[in-house]
Amino acid sequence: MNxxxxxxxxxxxxxxxIAVARACQLMQTVLTRxxxxxxxxxxxxxxxxxxxxFEGISQQELARKLLVGxxxxxxxxxxxxxxxxxxxxxxTKDKRVLRLFLTEEGRAxxxxxxxxxxxxxxxxxxxxxxxxxxxxAESMEKIILALHAEMVDETEPA
Amino acid sequence: MNxxxxxxxxxxxxxxxIAVARACQLMQTVLTRxxxxxxxxxxxxxxxxxxxxFEGISQQELARKLLVGxxxxxxxxxxxxxxxxxxxxxxTKDKRVLRLFLTEEGRAxxxxxxxxxxxxxxxxxxxxxxxxxxxxAESMEKIILALHAEMVDETEPA
DNA sequence: CCAACAATGTTCAATATTGAACAATAAAGT
DNA sequence: ACTTTATTGTTCAATATTGAACATTGTTGG
Numbered sequence: 001m002n003x004x005x006x007x008x009x010x011x012x013x014x015x016x017x018i019a020v021a022r023a024c025q026l027m028q029t030v031l032t033r034x035x036x037x038x039x040x041x042x043x044x045x046x047x048x049x050x051x052x053x054f055e056g057i058s059q060q061e062l063a064r065k066l067l068v069g070x071x072x073x074x075x076x077x078x079x080x081x082x083x084x085x086x087x088x089x090x091x092t093k094d095k096r097v098l099r100l101f102l103t104e105e106g107r108a109x110x111x112x113x114x115x116x117x118x119x120x121x122x123x124x125x126x127x128x129x130x131x132x133x134x135x136x137a138e139s140m141e142k143i144i145l146a147l148h149a150e151m152v153d154e155t156e157p158a
Numbered sequence: 159m160n161x162x163x164x165x166x167x168x169x170x171x172x173x174x175x176i177a178v179a180r181a182c183q184l185m186q187t188v189l190t191r192x193x194x195x196x197x198x199x200x201x202x203x204x205x206x207x208x209x210x211x212f213e214g215i216s217q218q219e220l221a222r223k224l225l226v227g228x229x230x231x232x233x234x235x236x237x238x239x240x241x242x243x244x245x246x247x248x249x250t251k252d253k254r255v256l257r258l259f260l261t262e263e264g265r266a267x268x269x270x271x272x273x274x275x276x277x278x279x280x281x282x283x284x285x286x287x288x289x290x291x292x293x294x295a296e297s298m299e300k301i302i303l304a305l306h307a308e309m310v311d312e313t314e315p316a
Numbered sequence: 317c318c319a320a321c322a323a324t325g326t327t328c329a330a331t332a333t334t335g336a337a338c339a340a341t342a343a344a345g346t
Numbered sequence: 347a348c349t350t351t352a353t354t355g356t357t358c359a360a361t362a363t364t365g366a367a368c369a370t371t372g373t374t375g376g
Contacts, residue, residue, distance in 0.1 A: 011276055012288055013279055013280060013283040013286075013288070013291050014275075014280075015295060016283070016292065016294055016295035016298075017185070017279045019294075019295045019298035019299055020182060020294065020295075020298050022225075022298070022302055023178075023298040023301045023305070024178060024179055024182040026225065026302055026306070026309075027175070027305060029225060029305075030308045030309055033309075043362080043363095059324075060324060060325080067184065067187060068363075069364060070324075070325065070326085071327080071328095071364065071365075072362085072363060074325060074326050075326095075327095076362085094323090094372070095324095095371060095372085096324040096370070096371050097323090097371095098324085117172075118169055120308070121171055121175045122169065122171060123304065124301050125175065127304065128297045128300060128301065130170055132293060132297055133171050133174040133297075134170065134174065135290060136174055136178065136294055139291075139294060140174075140181040141177055142286060143283060143285075144177070144180060144181050144184055146281065146282040146285065147184040147187075150188045150278070150282065151184075151188055201333095216355095217354075217355065218355080226333075228354075228356085229333080229334065229336095229355090229358095230332085231355085232355060232356050233357095234332085234333095252341075253341060254340070254341050254342070254353065254354040255341095255353090255354060255355080256354085256355070
């Protein structure tokens, strides 16, 4: 059954993607360590970045942006609220939705954490020329579109 | 405090990496769905692939390759053994290590799962030319090296 | 207006992942 | 030989993540 094995490792796109996945996983690991000083983890940073950028976003929208379930937000956000990083205010028009905001401290932590992440990325991508970075990003955008197409395929195969 | 925000989103490498991370996360999500038919998840596939390629590997080595803790393997592998996908045999020379092998069924499941993953990757990367894939992989390898350097930096700052 | 449906957030049980402490075995230093 | 140190795997408690079931609120169609 070496036929299959040969088929697998010969696929250049497969090998390429494995490298991408590996780099992502490593980046996550290292980022986790560097964020430990601020006592937050990558998921928290993702939330902080989104609240920094999209003030007053709802839990639902945030979950969609982060590609996680609503229940995840229901578990995580109250913790961050208790830690004084964020604030949740009920929408006046729609009593179902909770709108999310950074506190003063949350904004400060967000800025420190973003500086750490940016620094890490700058350091580790420094050997990759800017044009290559742009080409990569362009490819990734196409891949993201293709994956979204896959997702609706799965949901509605009719 | 928009200065920091501008600094952040102006960094082209930062934006590029965000796209990479997002694509990876989406790929993981879609792969999880497609593997559901075989009743396995991406972590199991990673294990199967490595046992397929490196027969008789130890738990320690496997954990290192997968970038997870040893305890993770101690929790996951017995499950897969009970499901009849893998087998663990004690090393005769060194009584501490357990060597890992695929069973017949494990090999079959591995091949099906790899076919699914390869298909997904082929489909979603089809719009990216082979040369660009190779260039990407090359960049990722450099990034992986840089990240390994970061990790030892953290561990031994002396 | 009212009934059916949709959207938002919460809860809960199941599963995953991690790091620290531990037991058994091996290797090294004396 | 023997004490110390390192390596391998396990256990356990803490934390994260998910999907399904649910309650509340909003929207739509009669």
